[in-house]
Amino acid sequence: QKEVEQNSGPLSVPEGAIASLNCTYSDRGSQSFFWYRQYSGKSPELIMSIYSNGDKEDGRFTAQLNKASQYVSLLIRDSQPSDSATYLCAVNRPGGGGSYIPTFGRGTSLIVHP
Amino acid sequence: DTGVSQNPRHKITKRGQNVTFRCDPISEHNRLYWYRQTLGQGPEFLTYFQNEAQLEKSRLLSDRFSAERPKGSFSTLEIQRTEQGDSAMYLCASSRGTGGETQYFGPGTRLLVL
Numbered sequence: 171q172k173e174v175e176q177n178s179g180p181l182s183v184p185e186g187a188i189a190s191l192n193c194t195y196s197d198r199g200s201q202s203f204f205w206y207r208q209y210s211g212k213s214p215e216l217i218m219s220i221y222s223n224g225d226k227e228d229g230r231f232t233a234q235l236n237k238a239s240q241y242v243s244l245l246i247r248d249s250q251p252s253d254s255a256t257y258l259c260a261v262n263r264p265g266g267g268g269s270y271i272p273t274f275g276r277g278t279s280l281i282v283h284p
Numbered sequence: 285d286t287g288v289s290q291n292p293r294h295k296i297t298k299r300g301q302n303v304t305f306r307c308d309p310i311s312e313h314n315r316l317y318w319y320r321q322t323l324g325q326g327p328e329f330l331t332y333f334q335n336e337a338q339l340e341k342s343r344l345l346s347d348r349f350s351a352e353r354p355k356g357s358f359s360t361l362e363i364q365r366t367e368q369g370d371s372a373m374y375l376c377a378s379s380r381g382t383g384g385e386t387q388y389f390g391p392g393t394r395l396l397v398l
Contacts, residue, residue: 174326176326178324204386212391213375213389213390213391213392214327214375214389216386216387216388219386258326258327260326265340266340269340271329271332271340271342272317272329272332272387273329274319274326274327274328274329275326276324276326277325277326
């Protein structure tokens with residue numbers, strides 16, 4: 171089982187729709203959960219961070235965390251073609267040295283078509 | 285420019301050669317991370333520093349890889365005796381604090397080993 175799992179997609183949604191991206195993680199001791207967006211050929215940029223159970227909203231983006239189910243999701247409302255990118259889920263999981271190691275999923279490709 | 289910078293941006297080398305990459309983090313950030321990313325995958329954690337101390341190193345990192353952050357500012361990643369499988373994007377990121385904070389990524393160094 172991979173430490174952070176995401177459906178690679180592509181997820182295709184029409185402009186204006188809600189895009190729903192999902193991520194599961196294996197280590198229950200994980201803390202700090204992040205969603206990054208990565209355009210082709212570019213480096214990742216942070217969209218949202220979430221640390222406790224529940225929802226966190228920022229503009230068109232809502233992150234949801236359920237630690238009991240080891241599940242993180244990202245909703246993008248009113249999707250725009252400029253949202254077309256790969257979305258990376260990242261989790262800080264316990265490392266061997268007592269610190270936390272950032273661990274990324276393989277990313278979900280999102281395509282928003284006009 | 286106050287972001288994370290990486291040099292060189294591109295490197296082509298022949299198998300068996302040594303290469304060194306440099307990362308300059310955001311000035312007030314005490315944490316510095318190195319990742320490797322191949323096509324279709326998320327960033328893979330390699331190592332990180334808290335100031336000048338290297339706190340975690342991936343078990344996937346062979347002895348051919350070494351990283352330093354001598355004065356707690358910039359960092360270098362060296363790959364000795366490069367192999368074709370080392371071809372990838374090498375990403376550096378920095379953050380402020382002791383963990384769980386937002387990481388800011390540099391533009392990456394793309395390595396091609398012939």
